[in-house]
Amino acid sequence: MLGDVCMNGHGWRILLRENPLAAPQVEIDLPHAQNSPMNDRELLAEAVGIAKELMQSVKARRFADWPRRATKPDAEGKVRHPFLDMAESNLWYCLHCNTEITGPQIATHQWHCPGCGASPLNIFPDAFWLKPNEEKPVPVQTRAEGQEIEPVISIVDPRPRLDLNKDKVTHLIRTALFEDATNASERLGASLAEIWVDDDLDVVVSFETHYWPEDKEPSTAVEVAALLGIEIEQEVVWSDPLFAWPGLGTTTQSTVEYTCLMLDAYRSHGATGDEDGS
Incomplete structure (x- = not known):
């Protein structure tokens, strides 16, 4: 924090x-x-x-940056929350562990729950999350005053670790798909591809038929998957193309040139971007 x-x-x-x-x-x-x-x-x-x-x-x-009353209880033990716009109260409640905390207790502990250590954003002047038939919060149990907190010592390996997860695998596979793309249309296909990663990190790539040839294997993505020790499968599905004449993108590697071709094609058919067609 x-x-x-x-x-x-x-x-x-x-x-x-x-x-x-x-x-x-x-x-x-x-x-x-x-x-x-x-x-x-x-x-x-x-x-x-x-x-x-x-x-x-x-x-x-x-x-x-805190209001003075956040750290200085008044004579009745009332304090004000340092962040949230709430009225002063002498009793506060922890959303995390469902305990009741007095104003002096929460101020002394800098608005962290004395019981579970939850942050100030978990502390509220009423236990609004409880239903009428649920048990009311109990007073928080605190450490004895003056009790020393011993350091926790751990031996750690400082070397970087490779912790693969679904998000990281997805980024690597999509990057490989862009490398496999040989024209503007296939780059759109790489961008539009749905990539599913299961709990074992095996991958299914679903290509849009207008933007990726059905018989084309994403060889770079397959090689990346092999290096990661995971399986990869591909499928091609049909959906409406982003733009008419999706095949125009197969004639160029340049996105600028493809955009020009696409706009010229729309103009040649009298199409515009106006909703009323004028």
Whole structure:
């Protein structure tokens, strides 16, 4: 989040979340796991302390844009939401964990839920999401005052990982289709093609018959799929073309030239873009 603080060293990093109840996250790169200075508890505590000092300045900048009553409860414990245009209240409710929070509690925790850590956007002055017959929110359980939050240390592999998903596969396959296209019409076909990716990341490409030859194999897309270790199938379906005379695009590789040919063809038949045909 915007209020997080990240401090980096050689082979290590410390992340402090905006939520004041979140434990400091300490990551040590795998190659430095044995000799990292973060293995020294005193150095670790000193580094976390520096990060917390930085957090104070970040917090001050955040609070500068908040209404004063967001962090300063009145005599009745009422506070105002820092972002949402709502009336002041001394009781607030977390949409995420369905708990009741007092004004002083939510202000102390910088409008993060003291129970589950949900962001201020999950905090409301009434539990509007509950139906009349549903159980009312219970008071939130908070950490004992003054209880220290120990850092969470993890050893991480800093090398980049290839995490393929449906969206990434779709982009790669469509890029390959554009490479397979040899003229303006086929580029339209690559753009219009429906690409379905299943849970195993296998692919079905559905081409529009006016813009992709039925007997043409998208060889580059097939090669990309093979490199990714996935299956690819193709089909051709019929639908109305985007423009009349779709075959004009097979005569040129230039989109500009195709557009000129298409417009000239419309003009030669007396067609215009006006709805009344004039």
